[in-house]
Amino acid sequence: MNRILFEAGEIRDDGTAVLSGKRAEHILRVLHGRPGQILKTGTVDGLAGTSVVLSIDGGSVFLRPSHTEEPPEPWLDLILAIPRPKVLKRLWAPLTSLGLRRVFLLNAAKVEKFYFSSQWLDPASFRPLLLEGLQQAGLTRLPKVEICPLFKPFVEDRLEGLFPAAPRLLAHPSSTVVDPAGVSGAHTVTLAVGPEGGWTEYECESFLVRGFQPFSLGCRILRTDTACVALAAVLDWLR
Secondary structure, three states: OEEEEOOOOHHHOOOOOOOOOHHHHHHHHHOOOOOEEEEEEEEEOOEEEEEEEEEEEEEEEEEEEEEEEOOOOOOOOEEOOOOOOHHHHHHHHHHHHOEEEEEEEEEEOOOOOHHHHOOHHHHHHHHHHHHHHHHOOOOOOOOOEEEEEOOHHHHHHHHHHHOOOEEEEOOOOOOOOOOOOOOOOOOEEEEEEEEOOOOOHHHHHHHHOOOEEOOOOOOOOOHHHHHHHHHHHHHHOOO
């Protein structure tokens, strides 16, 4: 936990906050919290900064936050064919750490119907994992999550409006590594990642005719969680 985050309502009218539970335990056991200590903190979907520890009472920590810094803006818009539930669970935190801005969880020909009933599509289940990723990376901006159960209406009716200017990349296993144009210096990048069995020919063509560039890390066929993290890291470096 490299930046402790407060929910907006946790900062009281007098400018102080009280933490208990997991965050307080981290302050006390890992950071060896003591009165007067300065900690890196931030407000969820708000500013970053520091907090001074005012006092400690049992398992509760009293702090005075000062949040005046704009954190790094998230940069990655991900169109992701919904993976197996346990894979999706593993993806939430690391993708958020890497700068996930928006994720559209999309149906595809090789997506199993029961994936849509996964608990990891429930905000009550995945939001703590998003917060974990933010606190790990020292960020504050939660990614926006949208579930899109119909492939064709999403691609044909919404794609242009959602991603009007950013470089658009279609991840698909290939023996040729394509060097994508327009990524260097881009503020945001849109990446479409298919199921572990890959996009179908129709799905690939639907993206390509709408300006997506094929993008590959090589001929290896990777698991979704490995592919997403590797692709995001490479694209962030290219930016």
